[in-house]
Amino acid sequence: MPIDAKVVHQVAALSRLEVDPAEEGRFVQELQAILAYVEQLQALDVSGIEPTSQVGAGEKTPLREDVVIPSDVRDEALAQAPDRDGDYFRVPRVV
Amino acid sequence: MSPEIVAQETAESIGRAVQSRERSAVDVARTFLDRAERTASRLGTYLHRDPAATLAMAADVDARLGAGETLGPLAGVPVALKDNLCAHGVPTTCGSRILEGYRPPYDASVVIRLRDAGAVFTGKTNCDEFAMGSSTENSAYHPTRNPWDLERVPGGSSGGSAATVAALEAPLALGSDTGGSVRQPAAFCGVYGLKPTYGAVSRYGLVAFASSLDQIGPLARTARDTALLYNAICGRDERDMTSRAEAKPIPVEDLERGVRGMKLGIPRDLTAEGLDPEIRASLDGVAKALAEEGAEILDVTLPHARYSIATYYLIAPAEASSNLARYDGVRYGFRAKSEDLRSMYEATRGQGFGREVRRRILLGTYALSAGYYDAYYLRAMKVRTLIRKDFSDALERADAILLPTTPTPPFKLGEKVDDPLAMYLNDVFSIPASLAGAPALSFPTGMTRSGLPIGMQLVGRPFAEGTLLRIARTWERRNPDGLRVPPLAEGRA
Numbered sequence: 001m002p003i004d005a006k007v008v009h010q011v012a013a014l015s016r017l018e019v020d021p022a023e024e025g026r027f028v029q030e031l032q033a034i035l036a037y038v039e040q041l042q043a044l045d046v047s048g049i050e051p052t053s054q055v056g057a058g059e060k061t062p063l064r065e066d067v068v069i070p071s072d073v074r075d076e077a078l079a080q081a082p083d084r085d086g087d088y089f090r091v092p093r094v095v
Numbered sequence: 096m097s098p099e100i101v102a103q104e105t106a107e108s109i110g111r112a113v114q115s116r117e118r119s120a121v122d123v124a125r126t127f128l129d130r131a132e133r134t135a136s137r138l139g140t141y142l143h144r145d146p147a148a149t150l151a152m153a154a155d156v157d158a159r160l161g162a163g164e165t166l167g168p169l170a171g172v173p174v175a176l177k178d179n180l181c182a183h184g185v186p187t188t189c190g191s192r193i194l195e196g197y198r199p200p201y202d203a204s205v206v207i208r209l210r211d212a213g214a215v216f217t218g219k220t221n222c223d224e225f226a227m228g229s230s231t232e233n234s235a236y237h238p239t240r241n242p243w244d245l246e247r248v249p250g251g252s253s254g255g256s257a258a259t260v261a262a263l264e265a266p267l268a269l270g271s272d273t274g275g276s277v278r279q280p281a282a283f284c285g286v287y288g289l290k291p292t293y294g295a296v297s298r299y300g301l302v303a304f305a306s307s308l309d310q311i312g313p314l315a316r317t318a319r320d321t322a323l324l325y326n327a328i329c330g331r332d333e334r335d336m337t338s339r340a341e342a343k344p345i346p347v348e349d350l351e352r353g354v355r356g357m358k359l360g361i362p363r364d365l366t367a368e369g370l371d372p373e374i375r376a377s378l379d380g381v382a383k384a385l386a387e388e389g390a391e392i393l394d395v396t397l398p399h400a401r402y403s404i405a406t407y408y409l410i411a412p413a414e415a416s417s418n419l420a421r422y423d424g425v426r427y428g429f430r431a432k433s434e435d436l437r438s439m440y441e442a443t444r445g446q447g448f449g450r451e452v453r454r455r456i457l458l459g460t461y462a463l464s465a466g467y468y469d470a471y472y473l474r475a476m477k478v479r480t481l482i483r484k485d486f487s488d489a490l491e492r493a494d495a496i497l498l499p500t501t502p503t504p505p506f507k508l509g510e511k512v513d514d515p516l517a518m519y520l521n522d523v524f525s526i527p528a529s530l531a532g533a534p535a536l537s538f539p540t541g542m543t544r545s546g547l548p549i550g551m552q553l554v555g556r557p558f559a560e561g562t563l564l565r566i567a568r569t570w571e572r573r574n575p576d577g578l579r580v581p582p583l584a585e586g587r588a
Contacts, residue, residue, distance in 0.1 A: 003461070007461070011457050011461045014460050014464065015444070015456050015457060016444055017448070018441040018442050018446070019445065023450075027457060030515055030516075034408060034515065037516055038408060038409055038471070038475075041402060041406065041474050041475060044402065049477040049480050049481060050480055051473055051480060052476055052480045053476055054307040054337070055294075062340070077427075079200075080197060080427035081425075081426060082424060083430065089425050091425055091439065092434060093434075093435060094436050
């Protein structure tokens, strides 16, 4: 349960987030304070209560017709690439 | 600047003058661009302005009217867009380095609707990075200052949108509200800010933060103007499956019908402690005035609302950690240099996101991770159900709930930015309605003795935005504070 430097590292790795060692202590401290605050929820009896993932989630979702709608933004989308090779996004070597 | 001149510059009067061709859209655009030229850099209201593009949009509106096209009430009306709303080809950063240089290849649905309505965009307003914050100090570019006191924050995360409307740089703005990001800056800057019912406005093209909570909402200087902007953007959109047809435009004349016979509930349990005395006095004053107008004031309770902040700061970071996974440096925005793919992801995200965003990603990932999911995220979703029920129970007895928007007047820059929990606690009155998905309006109700704006909040039943605006309009008719202008906008400071 308690957050320490090791947990911050694990979570940062899961999040693909580089954490500067100089910031680590402050993250630990801030996350501890926030988790200590949210601890108050443990005092509530929530047995038998359905979770709300989204308001209106139980209602019928209106669906559109299943037809193809052209979306002609390929060139503009590719133009945003930090690095590209023709019609491909280029990334550092994977294998 | 006399109050009469300011009153003529409501969105409503501007739109009417442009529609009837008494005034050109270009002339209107020039007036507001000139004001922004004088104050925007001191206030830090914008991240991107392009006066030539604004004037070209205005000229196009004049041409459409000249060709006989009928445009609605927003014809030629300048509107500022929060920088997390996509507009085709216009830089959209969300106040983040990770999106520096990004130009969306498409328009948000609200942007399409506003273009069709003949609105003219003044630029992209500053905000806390990815809308995470309550002061606009988390922008990676620069802070925004409160037009009423440059040493104080405008609120956040839609601080630039609220400040630009308060300073008369634009009559209208759009913001986004996840836990209070339209309402709290509206209160801090002395303007109106509406968070519509969850599902009332399409979020297509709004950069996602916490998708079960995010809503786009209008900021304006009068109740009627707030309705006009809401009317232009509400309703079903096939590109956002959560958007709903029940969200209908509000007949603006209905706002004049008063509050006789309406029931207003005040949640005394939630407002019992920690309230600034001048804000408490304003709450009591507004309740008394509305009672004199014929409303019945009653006490209601929201017994679980005090758990809202804890609930929100599990749910919102959890959703954010998932939504922000898309920023990987591959397809757009910033990419850090690195030798292999995994370290490229980590370095891009580590360097591209600011501290607040990284902390929330870490917190959200933790709350969702194996072993903690049930204790944190699942439990928070169950408490959310209890909070929703509090609101539906209270709103069976009352037509609307009246409470302050914030516990204190605007605080100083730097005062809370290093203490995340203190910053979060400032959202105590705005977060409950977000969790309930209920419509909520902040409206200006006066000033503190030291000259800072105070805002009250109305929360209503689903899709009852019109009721909230009608109540606020009743107050506004008695106290035209919505038209107050900060000295800076009058050129006196």
